[in-house]
Amino acid sequence: MVKTYRHESLLGFFKGMSFPIASIAVVNSVLFGVYSNTLLALTATSHQERRAQPPSYTHVFIAGCTGGFVQVYCLAPFDLIKVRLQNQTEPRARPGSPPPRYRGPVHCAVSICQEEGPRGLFRGAWALTLRDTPTLGIYFVTYEWLCHQSTPGGQNPSSATVLAAGGFAGIVSWAVATPLDVIKSRMQMAGLKHRVYRGVLDCMASSVRQEGLGVFCRGLTINSARAFPVNAVTFLSYEDLLRWWG
Ligand SMILES: CN(C)C(=N)NCCC[C@H](N)C(=O)O
Numbered sequence: 001m002v003k004t005y006r007h008e009s010l011l012g013f014f015k016g017m018s019f020p021i022a023s024i025a026v027v028n029s030v031l032f033g034v035y036s037n038t039l040l041a042l043t044a045t046s047h048q049e050r051r052a053q054p055p056s057y058t059h060v061f062i063a064g065c066t067g068g069f070v071q072v073y074c075l076a077p078f079d080l081i082k083v084r085l086q087n088q089t090e091p092r093a094r095p096g097s098p099p100p101r102y103r104g105p106v107h108c109a110v111s112i113c114q115e116e117g118p119r120g121l122f123r124g125a126w127a128l129t130l131r132d133t134p135t136l137g138i139y140f141v142t143y144e145w146l147c148h149q150s151t152p153g154g155q156n157p158s159s160a161t162v163l164a165a166g167g168f169a170g171i172v173s174w175a176v177a178t179p180l181d182v183i184k185s186r187m188q189m190a191g192l193k194h195r196v197y198r199g200v201l202d203c204m205a206s207s208v209r210q211e212g213l214g215v216f217c218r219g220l221t222i223n224s225a226r227a228f229p230v231n232a233v234t235f236l237s238y239e240d241l242l243r244w245w246g
Pocket residue numbers: 131132135136139170173174177227230231
């Protein structure tokens with residue numbers, strides 16, 4: 001944090017923020033929409049009926065994995081642009097200094113298409129699929145299990161329970177996701193740095209060879225610290241919106 005602040009000022013912390021904001025609503029509605037509808041297809045119970053007739057954890061896991069798998073294809077281009085912009089660490093342009101490689105998210109998307117072809121926008125999508133498919137199954141199972149443990153049978157969980165269960169589900173899922181998150185980000189940067197990996201396994205092997213097993217924990221603390229508030233609010237919004245409109 002200190003280095004980022006010294007090198008890039010407060011603005012450095014907001015690098016690559018506009019695209020995630022634009023994409024988060026779409027990505028989350030695809031994720032939660034596919035999850036809910038898959039659960040509806042598997043259990044034939046609506047969201048309202050689910051507290052009285054809770055779905056099995058196997059059904060929750062399958063629905064979560066399906067949501068995770070489908071949302072990857074909305075998330076991949078936005079995530080790639082975010083990673084590329086966040087890794088651009090030149091200080092803000094000063095008069096006379098060379099312009100940064102990417103001038104913003106749109107310029108970044110256009111440059112990737114020109115330099116790497118439209119498929120370049122999906123660089124790292126396979127690693128993202130491996131990261132998100134099982135992880136989102138675990139995410140929803142953790143959330144449902146924690147709500148179930150802290151709520152008397154048949155009742156809706158309180159807002160405090162939803163916030164705590166959502167926050168812990170976020171931490172657990174990011175703890176599971178972080179090793180593949182590291183690999184995914186390296187593969188997304190590969191096109192830029194002309195460092196070519198032959199695939200996910202090659203990227204894993206060469207990262208471990210150069211930096212040891214600790215490489216898989218890079219960013220774990222910051223991912224977990226961020227995960228609690230983000231996912232607490234995400235689940236509270238999901239539950240409340242379905243209660244009002246469902
Ligand atoms: C570990 N992963 C990938 C997840 N839990 N993903 C789902 C929630 C993502 C949420 N917007 C967040 O950024 O935490």
